[in-house]
Amino acid sequence: MDASPVALLPDWVVPVVPEGRVMTRTAVVVEDGRIAALVPVDDLESSHAGIDRVELAGRALIPGLVNMHTHSAMALLRGLADDLPLMRWLEDHIWPVEGRLMGPDYVRAGTELAIAEMVRGGTTTFNDNYFFPDVTAEVAIRTGMRAVVGMPMIRFPTAWAQTTDEYFRRGLEVHERFVGEALIGLSFVPHAPYSVDDAAFERIRTLAEELDLTIHLHLLEAADEIESSRREYGLHPLDRLDKLGLLGPRLLAVHMTQLTPSDVERVARAGVHILHCPDSNLKLASGICPVARLDRAGANVCLGTDSAASNNDLDLLAEMRLASLLAKGTSGDPEAVPAARALSMATIHGAKALGMDDRIGSIEPGKQADLAAIRLDAIETQPVHNVISQLVFAAPRSQVTDVWVAGRRLLDDRQLTTLDEDGLLARTARWRQRIAETPAD
Known part of the structure; x- marks a missing residue:
C-alpha cells in the first residue's frame, strides 16, 4: 500500500x-x-x-473492474481445445489434461499469468472457481490483487480431494486460514447441478448460512442440462435448487443461458445474482443469457470472462462491449443495456453480488x-x-x-509492479512445453 x-x-x-x-x-x-x-x-x-x-x-x-467468474489457473490452457461444444470440450480435453497435471505448481503458474493479464486490463477483483484455492489466495495476496476464492465441490475425485467429506474438510481449512485476509473473500463453488448431489448441496446451504458466504454455481449453461436434471432428479434445475433452499440472494448463478420469461421473473424475485459470460457462451455455442429481460425485471446482472481456456482472454472491457451489444441485438431494443449500465455490471453490480459494495465497485469516499x-x-x-x-x-x-x-499501484504506465514479466513468460513457456509433452490417457 x-x-x-x-x-x-x-x-x-x-x-x-x-x-x-x-x-x-x-x-x-x-x-x-x-x-x-x-x-x-x-x-x-x-x-x-x-x-x-x-x-x-x-x-x-x-x-477497478470486477471479474465475477473465472477459473484463473486455466490460463495455462488457453487455446488448447477450441471450436467444440461444452461437454466435449470439458470431458474429452480439459478434464483429462487437468487430471494429469493438476497440482499446486500448475495452479500457481496459471494464476500468476491470469492476474498479470487481468491487471493489465483494468481488473482489480476476480471471483475464482477452481481447485487449490489456497494457492490462488496466496498468489493474490503476494501480487496485491483482490480475489474471492471458492471452496470447490464436485462428485468425482480430483487432485484436490477424493471424497465429498475431503472436499468439505479441505475447503473449511481454506476458510479458516484466509477468513481474516484483507484482500481475500471466500465462497462455496459447487461445480454444477449435474455434478453435485443433493446431500452436498444441503450441506453447502447450511454452511453458507452459518459462515455468511455466497454460493458460486454454473447453472443453466446448456440446453441438455434441463433434460438431464429431469431424468436424474425429476425436476427442472431451478425447481431442484428451490427445493434445496438455494434459490436466493446467496446464489451467484453463472451463465443462465436457458431461461424462459417466467424463469427470468422467478430468479429476479428470488434475488439471484446473474454472472453473465457472453464471450465464453458464444464461443461454446451454449446460448445467450437474456440480459435485457433480466435487467428490466430488476435482477442484478454482473459480468465475468470465464476462463482463458474457453474465452480465450480475460478482457472485461471486451465483455462489457459484447454484453451491451448482445442485449441490444437479441431484444431488438437499441436502448437495452446502455454503456453506463454495462459499466455498472462490470463494477458495482459485481461488488453487490459479492457483498462488497460498501468497499469496492465505485469511486466514493471511504x-x-x-x-x-x-x-x-x-x-x-x-x-x-x-x-x-x-x-x-x-x-x-x-x-x-x-x-x-x-491504494497500491499494481500497474504503472503499463508496467506490472508486483510480477516479473520476463520470469512469468519463461514459466508459462515451460508449462506450455510440459502440457504438449504430457501423453494422453
Whole structure:
C-alpha cells in the first residue's frame, strides 16, 4: 500500500455511483489505501496543501473492474481445445489434461499469468472457481490483487480431494486460514447441478448460512442440462435448487443461458445474482443469457470472462462491449443495456453480488482505492463526445495505463509492479512445453 496521501488527477472521473455521471477537473485523494475525498482541482491546494500529485492527463479514472467468474489457473490452457461444444470440450480435453497435471505448481503458474493479464486490463477483483484455492489466495495476496476464492465441490475425485467429506474438510481449512485476509473473500463453488448431489448441496446451504458466504454455481449453461436434471432428479434445475433452499440472494448463478420469461421473473424475485459470460457462451455455442429481460425485471446482472481456456482472454472491457451489444441485438431494443449500465455490471453490480459494495465497485469516499486509469487520448478513442460510451464501445484494454488495489499501484504506465514479466513468460513457456509433452490417457 502506498504510505503517503496522493491525489490522482485524471481528465475525467467516472464514479459509477450515480450511474452515468462523469466528473471533470476533479482530484481523487487516496490515503491509507482508501478514497479519502473527491476534490475540485481548483480547491486541492487549499484542502490538501503539498500533497503528491499523479497526473493522468488524457485518461478516465474508473473503479477497478470486477471479474465475477473465472477459473484463473486455466490460463495455462488457453487455446488448447477450441471450436467444440461444452461437454466435449470439458470431458474429452480439459478434464483429462487437468487430471494429469493438476497440482499446486500448475495452479500457481496459471494464476500468476491470469492476474498479470487481468491487471493489465483494468481488473482489480476476480471471483475464482477452481481447485487449490489456497494457492490462488496466496498468489493474490503476494501480487496485491483482490480475489474471492471458492471452496470447490464436485462428485468425482480430483487432485484436490477424493471424497465429498475431503472436499468439505479441505475447503473449511481454506476458510479458516484466509477468513481474516484483507484482500481475500471466500465462497462455496459447487461445480454444477449435474455434478453435485443433493446431500452436498444441503450441506453447502447450511454452511453458507452459518459462515455468511455466497454460493458460486454454473447453472443453466446448456440446453441438455434441463433434460438431464429431469431424468436424474425429476425436476427442472431451478425447481431442484428451490427445493434445496438455494434459490436466493446467496446464489451467484453463472451463465443462465436457458431461461424462459417466467424463469427470468422467478430468479429476479428470488434475488439471484446473474454472472453473465457472453464471450465464453458464444464461443461454446451454449446460448445467450437474456440480459435485457433480466435487467428490466430488476435482477442484478454482473459480468465475468470465464476462463482463458474457453474465452480465450480475460478482457472485461471486451465483455462489457459484447454484453451491451448482445442485449441490444437479441431484444431488438437499441436502448437495452446502455454503456453506463454495462459499466455498472462490470463494477458495482459485481461488488453487490459479492457483498462488497460498501468497499469496492465505485469511486466514493471511504471505499477501497481500487482504481483503473484508461487512456482516451489515443487515435482509437478520439474524439471524445461521451466518455462512458468511449470506455465501453471503443477503448481497448491496451489503453489501460495504471491500476491500483487498496491504494497500491499494481500497474504503472503499463508496467506490472508486483510480477516479473520476463520470469512469468519463461514459466508459462515451460508449462506450455510440459502440457504438449504430457501423453494422453
